[in-house]
Amino acid sequence: MKRVTLFVNGTSVYGKVAAVHGSLDDLLSVASSKLGIRASSVYNGNGGLIDDVTLIRDDDVLYISEEESCDDLQDDLRDPEKAQTHTDWLTLNVDWLTLNVGGRCFTTTRSTLVSKEPESMLAHMFREKDVWGNKRDPQGAYLIDRSPDYFEPILNYLRHGQLIINEGINPLGVLEEARFFGIEQLAEQLETLVKSSQPPDDHSPLTRKEFVRFLLATTTKSELRCQGLNFTGADLSRLDLRYINFKMANLRGANLTHANLSGANLERADLSMASLDGANLQGVKMLCTNAEGASLRSCNFEDPAGVKANLEGEEEEANHTHPSLTPDSPLT
Known part of the structure; x- marks a missing residue:
């Protein structure tokens, strides 16, 4: 079965899709019914007259002429105005x-x-x-x-x-x-x-529950990269945070008491007003960290292997606030 689109001769709107069955006369009968005209001839998009149904291909666009004698058509072509109409129609249908x-x-x-x-x-x-x-x-x-x-x-x-x-x-x-x-x-x-x-960007701080889920989903051999994340006010106390990359993270006001931050990277992180009391900071990297107002009481900076914590460029306010940081502490 072939499917074609039928238009009334000279138009390109209100077309009808029809199935081609049987002979050309059968198609003309279907076209008459669907288009509401007395179909007499079938033309392709180039204006060529189709006289055999086998010439029709699937998905062809066909133009159906109403009943008109050959003499009438010849008369139309002799009339300049009507001849131009036929020419315009052929030009239009070549465009399909x-x-x-x-x-x-x-x-x-x-x-x-x-x-x-x-x-x-x-x-x-x-x-x-x-x-x-x-x-x-x-x-x-x-x-x-x-x-x-x-x-x-x-x-x-x-x-x-x-x-x-x-x-x-x-x-x-x-x-x-x-x-x-x-x-x-x-x-x-x-x-x-x-x-x-797209949903709006979520800049809300991570909660302890969300972060613990991340920790559990990450193998001990994989690096957990948390750089630039927002942990404002988060409770991360007593968690094993060894070797985690917190570079440029926002940890303002976070609770990190007794957390194990051994070997963690806190470069350029914001630790202002955070509590790190009793935290393990062996070998931690805190280059240019903002620790203004942070509490670092009783932190462990000593490493038996000789690896020293790096607090270069840390905000001076942390030193004033925490007398437990003495010149004898193994800092570089």
Whole structure:
């Protein structure tokens, strides 16, 4: 069974999809019923008269003429005004073409692909009628190796200028297709749509429960990278935080009492107002750490292996606040 789209001769709207069964007379009978006319002739998109049903291919676009005698047609062609009408109709229908996008066919006009976005890749692909060579399927449709689901909203945009995406279609996929085909105005709309559909950035501090979950999910052989994360006010007391990378993390007001931070990287981290009382800081890296107002009482900086904690550039306020840090402490 073949499926075709039928239009009344001279128009390109209110088409009807019909199945081709039997003879040409059977098709004319179906066309008469669907289009509400007395169908007499069938033409292809190039204006050629079809006199054998075997010449019709699946997904063809056909134009149905009402009953008219050959003498009437010849009279029309002798009349300059009517002859121009026939010429315009033939020109219009030459403009119709079919795209095979990822195995799915779309019927549209060359002007649709060219007019809306004249500088796009699609416009350049179809502005000239002979640039495709043999890149067509057996039915003559132009082959395009892209996603049909993402292409459909783009084609509809070129038809009527509105961005409409059906439910279940990812706007991000449509955006990538719009960028691929160089349809800039549509890409801008899609970028706005994609951005608005994404959840807002969550900058809220991590809780103890969330962080413990991260710890349990990370093997002891893997580095847990927490640089730049927000732990403001978090309770991390008595946790094993050895060798964790807290570089540039926000630990302001965090509770790190009796936590094991041996070998941890706290470079440029914000430890202001944090409590590190009794924490193990053997071999910790605290280069340029902000420890203003932090409590470091009874911290263990001594390492039997001789590795010293590095507190270079730490905020001086920490030294004033914590008399337990004496010149004899093994700091560098």
